Structure formats: C-alpha cells, structure tokens
Amino acid sequence: MKLFSVKKLISPTVSIQGKIFVAFSLVTLLAIVAVTSIVYLYMRETVKNNALTSVMDSIRQADESLxxxxxxxxxxxxxxxxxxxxxxTLLSATEEASYEWFQEQKRIEEFLSAVIAYKAYISRIAVIGLNEKVFFVGSPWLDKxxxxxxxxxxxxxxxxxHAYFHQTGSNDSIVTGRHIRYNRETIGVxxxxxxxxxxxxIYDVKPTPDSMLFVVDEKNEFIYQPDNSSVxxxxxxxxxxxxxxxxxxxEKAxxxxxxxxxxxxSDYTGWSTLALVxxxxxxxxxVRIRNVLAEAAIVVFIIxxxxxxxxxxxxxxxxxxxxSMMMHVMEGNMTLHAVEIRSKDEIGQLYQVFKSMVExxxxxxxxxxxxEKMKHEAELAVLQAQIRPHFLYNSLNTVKYLAKLNGVPNIEEVAESLIELMRGVLGNSNEFLSVQEELQYVRSYVNIEKYKYVEPIHVNIEIENEELLQYRVLKLMLQPIVENAIIHGIASAEHGGLVLIRVYKxxxxxxxxxxxxxxGMSDEQIKALFEVKEGGTYTRFSGMGIRNVHERIVRLYGESYGVFxxxxxxxxxxxxxxxxxxxSTDSA
Incomplete structure (x- = not known):
C-alpha cells in the first residue's frame, strides 16, 4: 500500500509540463499543416509537368522507332x-504458265525472300508490273x-x-511502296x-491504364487506335x-x-499522334505524394x-x-546516483527528507x-548438534565390527558408508568443500540406498576435466538431488534405473x-520440490531439500545461479x- 501511494504522488494527472507541452503541440501542428499543404500543391503541379514530359517522350520514341x-x-x-x-522480269515477254515464266518467278521470289530475310515486321513484299505480272513473298495472297x-x-x-497507304477491312495493314521506272516510264510498283x-x-504506349493513343494519317484515316477506345x-x-x-x-473536356x-x-510520315490521358x-x-507528405509531417511532428x-x-x-530517485528506491536500489538537488525551495526540502529516509x-x-545470516548459521549449528558425532561413530564402528565377525559384507559396507557420510556432515563445520569430497559423499549415500531396492541402482559419474574436482562448492549440494532422483525417479520405475552425474564448465x-x-515429473511435482514441508522442516536424510539447496546458492550468489x-x-x-x-585457494 505504501508503494502504491508513492506512485500516485509522483504521477500527477495535470502538470505545468503538460500544459506547456500541449501549447507547443498545437502551434507545431498548425505550422506543419500549412507547410504541408503548400508543398503538396507545388508537388501536384510538378507531377503533372513530369507526366506530360514522359508522355511526350514516349510518343517521340514510338515515332522514331517506326x-x-x-x-x-x-x-x-x-x-x-x-x-x-x-x-x-517485268520487261520480258514471257507468258504465264510457261517454263520461262516459272524460272523468272523462281528467281524473283528468291531475290525478294533474301531482301526481307530476318525482317519480322514485314508481312509481305510484292513486285507488280503494269503488264499484269505479279510476284510476292509473304501473306496475304496477291494476284493481278x-x-x-x-x-x-x-x-x-x-x-x-515512297508512299504510304492504309488498308482497311480484312487486310488491315500499312503499305509503303515505290514505282519502278524504265526509260522514264513507269513499268510497275x-x-x-x-x-x-x-x-x-510500337504505339501501345499507356502512361496510365485508361489512357488512349491514336495515330491519324494525312487522309484522316486511323493508322492505329486502341481497342478499348471510348471516344x-x-x-x-x-x-x-x-x-x-x-x-x-x-486540356479538353x-x-x-x-x-x-x-x-x-511526324516529319517523316506526316502522321499525327494524339494521346488522351x-x-x-x-x-x-x-495521392502517393500526399501520403508521403503526411508520413513525413507525422515524423516531423513527433520530433x-x-x-x-x-x-x-x-x-x-x-x-x-x-x-527518478523514488523509482530507483522502489525497485530496491538504495544508492542515489542522481545529481543532488541544491535548490532552496520546497523540492529541495523534500529531497533532504527523502535522502534521510533512504539512509x-x-x-x-x-x-x-x-x-538473517546469523539465523542461517545458527540453524546449521543446531542441525549438526542434533547428534553427537563421537557417540554415533562409536556405534557405527561397533556395527561394522560385528558385521565383519559374522561375515555379513553388505551390513559392513553400509556401516562404513554411513560413517564416511556422517563424518562429512557432522565432523566438518565448513560450509564449503571440494567437488571431489562432495562426490564421495554421494557415493557413500548410494552405497547405503542400493540395498533398499531389488533392482540395482546404476550411478555413473562423468568429469569433463579433472581440475574441476578441486573447485569448491557448498556442502551437501548433490546429495539431496541424487536422493530425489533415486526415490522419486527410478525407484518406482519398472525397468532398471540409471542416474548420471555430470560435472563440467x-x-x-x-x-x-x-x-x-x-x-519423470509433472509441473505440480516440480513446484512441490521447491516448497517447505509441513511444520517448516524437510523429511529427507540430510534435513535439506532441493528448495533449500536452491535458496542457499541464490542467497550467496544471486538469481543467475541455483537449481534448475x-x-x-x-x-x-x-x-x-x-x-x-x-x-580451491578461495576461503570457505
């Protein structure tokens, strides 16, 4: 409730800064609208002129191509x-259907074919004599x-x-021809x-999708007109x-x-080309320019x-x-990095009061x-004092001795492992030990647990580098994890269990x-592992659960470390x- 109250105090709904900000915004908005409108009108005229130039260039290029x-x-x-x-051929007196006429036709058609070879834009070439001799290559058919x-x-x-003639009807095409003269007399074409x-x-020029282009010759006949002409x-x-x-x-309506x-x-053909846009x-x-100007205006307005x-x-x-200082304190940062407020007004007085409060x-x-640290140390001390080490060592040594006398190697192994485990837990008051020592405690624990189950428990240990064995870790980090893997993981499994311990960097x-x-485990089971048991204690052998291991690591080194x-x-x-x-050189 206190933090919520502070947030309300430092977030006023109306402020002097807001009023000034609104005034500046209105003046800026009016100025940007005026400037944008002027620029838009100028650009509109420019686009029109550029389009006109583009259409003129397109027509000129079409005329030049033709x-x-x-x-x-x-x-x-x-x-x-x-x-x-x-x-x-035109001057010869041969008659049609004679052998000489066929020879002349062959020679002249071979010549005409060679003339228009690779000229895809020529559909037909013809030589027509006034004496009714007609020779042609291409289509359509031509006779006398x-x-x-x-x-x-x-x-x-x-x-x-040269002359141009526009054929209409079924043979819609442009014909260009020249008469053939001999001794100053016309003998053919x-x-x-x-x-x-x-x-x-060539004339399929469309500056816009609905524009139209027409080509009219000197006789007012249409050389070209679009199919979708509405004029x-x-x-x-x-x-x-x-x-x-x-x-x-x-501009015409x-x-x-x-x-x-x-x-x-066209200066060459005399044809007139008209484009209607x-x-x-x-x-x-x-419209696109207007949108661009609007976007630019918005960016400028934001700036x-x-x-x-x-x-x-x-x-x-x-x-x-x-x-800003209050927000830092609310986030848990007790160091005031901001520049000190030296004003003598009410804000300066508030700053001094706030500074004293933070200290x-x-x-x-x-x-x-x-x-909290003293409490944690006291809990460890009480934990270790719950069982007297000497009494426990002597008792376990007696059990080990009796097992050896009676030839019971499994009880001897369990007793020896328990002695090693108790020596590490109760006989070592340091909170840190080496990875090698921690792994040895795990081996002792496994030697004890394996006799509880019918199926064998296989525990494999992989060390990436032998040097890692000398690094120091918190005591009893691995044992609760391995215990949980054996009891909740593989003990109830129908097949043989395998526990793999990897140490790497x-x-x-x-x-x-x-x-x-x-x-495996469900999300609810995972969550339960990180919760304290009823009565605030743990039921496992070491007295510490997975949650305890996680909290010990996080308390010392932060949230980036711990159990995952x-x-x-x-x-x-x-x-x-x-x-x-x-x-290993670090102090415990």
Missing amino acids: NIRLEEIDRLNTVVVTNKTVLN NVIKTPMMDYLIQNGSR VMFDLDNEFIKK AQETIIKLSQELAGSNASV IDQRSYLVISRK PMESLLSET ILFSSLQVSSRITRNIRRLR ELKRLLEGIKTS EQKELRLEVSDNGK LYSEPGRYTKVEIRFPLLP
Whole structure:
C-alpha cells in the first residue's frame, strides 16, 4: 500500500509540463499543416509537368522507332527498283504458265525472300508490273486484280520516292511502296506490307491504364487506335485537325471527362499522334505524394513533440529528478546516483527528507541481512548438534565390527558408508568443500540406498576435466538431488534405473547435472520440490531439500545461479546446479 501511494504522488494527472507541452503541440501542428499543404500543391503541379514530359517522350520514341523501320524499307525499295532481275522480269515477254515464266518467278521470289530475310515486321513484299505480272513473298495472297485497286493508283501517283497507304477491312495493314521506272516510264510498283501487330506494339504506349493513343494519317484515316477506345473517331479527327502541325498539349473536356491531349506530328510520315490521358489518372500519383507528405509531417511532428517535451521538462527538472530517485528506491536500489538537488525551495526540502529516509532504510536493511545470516548459521549449528558425532561413530564402528565377525559384507559396507557420510556432515563445520569430497559423499549415500531396492541402482559419474574436482562448492549440494532422483525417479520405475552425474564448465560457471531415466515429473511435482514441508522442516536424510539447496546458492550468489529442473513425464528428469567457479585457494 505504501508503494502504491508513492506512485500516485509522483504521477500527477495535470502538470505545468503538460500544459506547456500541449501549447507547443498545437502551434507545431498548425505550422506543419500549412507547410504541408503548400508543398503538396507545388508537388501536384510538378507531377503533372513530369507526366506530360514522359508522355511526350514516349510518343517521340514510338515515332522514331517506326521511322527507323520505314527508312529501312525505303532503302529496300531502292534495292528492289534498281535490281536487274526485277527489271528484266517485268520487261520480258514471257507468258504465264510457261517454263520461262516459272524460272523468272523462281528467281524473283528468291531475290525478294533474301531482301526481307530476318525482317519480322514485314508481312509481305510484292513486285507488280503494269503488264499484269505479279510476284510476292509473304501473306496475304496477291494476284493481278490488285492492279485495278485504289491502292495501286495511289502508289503509282505518289510513289516517286515512297508512299504510304492504309488498308482497311480484312487486310488491315500499312503499305509503303515505290514505282519502278524504265526509260522514264513507269513499268510497275514494289510495295512492302508492315505487320499490323508490329504497329500496335510500337504505339501501345499507356502512361496510365485508361489512357488512349491514336495515330491519324494525312487522309484522316486511323493508322492505329486502341481497342478499348471510348471516344468517337470524329472527335479524334477534329482534335487532330485543331492541333495539326504542332507538338503541343491542351486540356479538353470530352464526354464530360477532363483529358490532357498531347499531339505530335511526324516529319517523316506526316502522321499525327494524339494521346488522351484522363486527368484523374494522371494526377493519381499525387495521392502517393500526399501520403508521403503526411508520413513525413507525422515524423516531423513527433520530433518536434519530443523537442517540446525536452524544453518543458526543464521547468520541472528537480521534480523529475526526485521522482527518478523514488523509482530507483522502489525497485530496491538504495544508492542515489542522481545529481543532488541544491535548490532552496520546497523540492529541495523534500529531497533532504527523502535522502534521510533512504539512509535510514539502508541501515535497517543491513541489520535485517546480518540477522538473517546469523539465523542461517545458527540453524546449521543446531542441525549438526542434533547428534553427537563421537557417540554415533562409536556405534557405527561397533556395527561394522560385528558385521565383519559374522561375515555379513553388505551390513559392513553400509556401516562404513554411513560413517564416511556422517563424518562429512557432522565432523566438518565448513560450509564449503571440494567437488571431489562432495562426490564421495554421494557415493557413500548410494552405497547405503542400493540395498533398499531389488533392482540395482546404476550411478555413473562423468568429469569433463579433472581440475574441476578441486573447485569448491557448498556442502551437501548433490546429495539431496541424487536422493530425489533415486526415490522419486527410478525407484518406482519398472525397468532398471540409471542416474548420471555430470560435472563440467560452461559460460564461466561450474555446472553439476543429475539426470535419471525414471518416470519423470509433472509441473505440480516440480513446484512441490521447491516448497517447505509441513511444520517448516524437510523429511529427507540430510534435513535439506532441493528448495533449500536452491535458496542457499541464490542467497550467496544471486538469481543467475541455483537449481534448475527439466523433466518430461515418463521419460526423464534432469536437475542442473549452476555455481560460480571457486578455485580451491578461495576461503570457505
């Protein structure tokens, strides 16, 4: 109750520090909100400009990629129209289905195949003579009926250098061609068909998932348009005409939705590329920026809160120091490490009173500790005085002598072991002895206990290093552990019992481990081993249980040492004693 009262006194619900902290927090919050809003608006505009630049670059790269392919086709056009095989074939008078015609077809198709070899973007190459000779490689199928089509007329009229024609319908593709001339007269046309999937791949530019891109030629025909277009073609053509011949961007309301329209015209083909990007999708990036700004604002706000807390704490510094001292005392630390409070106000007076109280408490605790030590020593003295050693030695020697005279070696062995055990317990007043002596007491105890059971008791001792036998331990540490292993562990087991004692060093500690293969122990049984029996005494031979051994070690060396028990019912029990390394030169 006293500790609870102290906690209430040093934890006020309302303080000057809290008021200052709240005031600083409100001012800081208003400032951060204002600055964050300004930065967000600026970043929003910046994101919009960056998106515009990105879309323009994407369109430019698509146009340049297509231009590179068209320039390559133009060079192939030149190769074809100047080839002697092509000219000779178109000028020859051979008729179709003759042997000479088949030879010409073979030669020209081999030449055309070589021209477009490894050009995956070319779906077909054809040489068409005005004399109705048609040769082609690729697909789709082509015959002499192509001569009477509008495409042929367009290529003948505009094919002095190169011309482009957009086929629609089932053969949706882009055709680029050039007429073939001989003696300044047009004798035919060579044309290349670009794969429509190649065009779609080049112009499949999507700055945002719902953006759209259109390519319109000079005849207002669509070279490319997205499959999911929600904007009418008339609207796109109108926008193309409004922005014709310019590389610009405008915001337009189309079908009650705001779009950023970006236009670019190719100098090589004359085609116009229009990108329609919805404004809400374009500015969706600002949502992420807003979240980042909010997170940054929260971090800054927390930092400023911490700073304001530090500033406000200066006003109540002495109160906090006194509170810290009280908390240390509540935790059992009687040493005041804090800086002394020298103020002359009420806090200084409280500090002097508290300091006097701690000194008096330390004095009382030292007295209690001394009394407990004297009490413990008195208990050991009373324990050893309960039986007179000389009388007991003489009696046991008489039993041993009579057993030897009557030829009873087991009684002789028991008597001799009991004499050795009693000599160590009653004849040695030191609280410490060597590991070797402690193991000898255990051997004597086992020699006595083994005659109580039908099945033999096997006790094995493993020493990691012979030097460990000379280290000093508390007297009678192992005997209660081994006794518990024999009586509660393997005595009631149906099979032969085994007790293993290991002595080793680990993590700068001396470890004594006792394990058995008996019936094991439950959590309740383990807990009972560390409890005092009825009447405040122990019922075992030594007068000390496992709990007593644990408390003796903890009292001298702290909570990190003592007895640690591990068990699994029906399988095993392992008791580990952790003890500091005390060489034989240490005083008992």
